[in-house]
Amino acid sequence: xxxxxxxxxxxxxxxxxxxxxxxxxxxxxxxxxxxxxxxxxxxxxxxxxxxxxxxxxxxxxxxxxxxxxxxxxxxxxxxxxxxxxxxxxxxxxxxxxxxxxxxxxxxxxxxxxxxxxxxxxxxxxxxxxxxxxxxxxxxxxxxxxxxxxxxxxxxxxxxxxxxxxxxxxxxxxxxxxxxxxxxxxxxxxxxxxxxxxxxxxxxxxxxxxxxxxxxxxxxxxxxxxxxxxxxxxxxxxxxxxxxxxxxxxxxxxxxxxxxxxxxxxxxxxxxxxxxxxxxxxxxxxxxxxxxxxxxxxxxxxxxxxxxxxxxxxxxxxxxxxxxxxxxxxxxxxxxxxxxxxxxxxxxxxxxxxxxxxxxxxxxxxxxxxxxxxxxxxxxxx
Numbered sequence: 260x261x262x263x264x265x266x267x268x269x270x271x272x273x274x275x276x277x278x279x280x281x282x283x284x285x286x287x288x289x290x291x292x293x294x295x296x297x298x299x300x301x302x303x304x305x306x307x308x309x310x311x312x313x314x315x316x317x318x319x320x321x322x323x324x325x326x327x328x329x330x331x332x333x334x335x336x337x338x339x340x341x342x343x344x345x346x347x348x349x350x351x352x353x354x355x356x357x358x359x360x361x362x363x364x365x366x367x368x369x370x371x372x373x374x375x376x377x378x379x380x381x382x383x384x385x386x387x388x389x390x391x392x393x394x395x396x397x398x399x400x401x402x403x404x405x406x407x408x409x410x411x412x413x414x415x416x417x418x419x420x421x422x423x424x425x426x427x428x429x430x431x432x433x434x435x436x437x438x439x440x441x442x443x444x445x446x447x448x449x450x451x452x453x454x455x456x457x458x459x460x461x462x463x464x465x466x467x468x469x470x471x472x473x474x475x476x477x478x479x480x481x482x483x484x485x486x487x488x489x490x491x492x493x494x495x496x497x498x499x500x501x502x503x504x505x506x507x508x509x510x511x512x513x514x515x516x517x518x519x520x521x522x523x524x525x526x527x528x529x530x531x532x533x534x535x536x537x538x539x540x541x542x543x544x545x546x547x548x549x550x551x552x553x554x555x556x557x558x559x560x561x562x563x564x565x566x567x568x569x570x571x572x573x574x575x576x577x578x579x580x581x582x583x584x585x586x587x588x589x590x591x592x593x594x595x596x597x598x599x600x601x602x603x604x605x606x607x608x609x610x611x612x613x614x615x616x617x618x619x620x621x622x623x624x625x626x627x628x629x630x631x632x633x634x635x636x637x638x639x640x
Contacts, residue, residue: 262637263630269621270620271616271617274595274597274610274611274616274624277457278456279452279453279613279615280613282453283617285454290513290516293509293511294307294512300501305500307508307515311329318518320526321439324465325464327462328497329459329511330462332458333459334446336484337446337447337448337462342363343481343485344472345468347373347478350392351373351396351397352391356403356406357403357405357603358601358604359427360400361603376392376395382403383554384560385408385409386399388410388415389415394420394421395422396422397422397425398425399425401426401427401431402564403430403562404451406554407555407561407609408557409435413441413442425443427446428442429446429448430451431564432452434614435531435564442465444463444464445462446461447461454517456513458507469493472488472493473488473491533618534613537612537613537618538561540622541621542561545568548629551569551571553566553568565609567600567604567608568607569607570607572636574640575639579606582606583606584635585608586608589624592627595627598611
């Protein structure tokens, strides 16, 4: 018996967790001012890069004495620069509760060969920050893109800590409040919440992080692409838009368009409100749906950007196959693209709810999930 399909479809079916949906009403015409074929070292290129840094500071509310740099290699490049340049001066604690955090553990323990204290939590949970020694350098993700959980706030991070906090905030920046006084290194990629194009990362350093860079030399050699100092001093040009390698001025223009859009909405508070409303639309659906639940165990830690869900119906014979089949049905109908769970995560769905997504599209998607679930249950009967 065929299951009736919902009457309404999402206007934009793009719910990928990276690269993410472009800003509403995006058009390639918006990028007409990109200085294509011009050197990024020319006045026009430097001006665009400096503007991107200034608008990032304004929209996110980054303190004036924090440095903001555009770096190669997306968020991964930014995190690696921090790990290779800053760690080794004191003890290290690595916090991991999903695949990307696990990747940073591997880099620090196996590549840099630092004897770090490693604290882990299963998917859907985060580690107990009350147990963390912040007199050591602490590396963690703010939002688990693949696990659907986030740090609720920075209250557990002491203001008088001796160590540095190194935070991968790539799925949190622009959608969640980041306590800058508790973060010494913050990284993200604008391809996430701002829906920008890939390949570029952003590295934000507190004065304490700069002091470490200028007073400590790692025991290992640093590749050129990671070097933030010269002659014991910070390379200030990196934080004025003089990038380490050649950036895409088209991608920079795209980021500028998104930043100006964010500015027009009211900046960070408005972006946060949009992401929260999107996630709430899913949570409301889950609350009345007995066969679906949030992967996040504690609602206070549930992500408002990468919302991860799992099926819990006893009729499901193979959880992984079932979840993939549901995602495939939704993609085939053109109502939800790229919403399967991350390959290392528990089977289920992952729906991106970042600030560029329209709440009406999330609301329209929920009946389709109900349709796909029931159609797949019937198909396997």
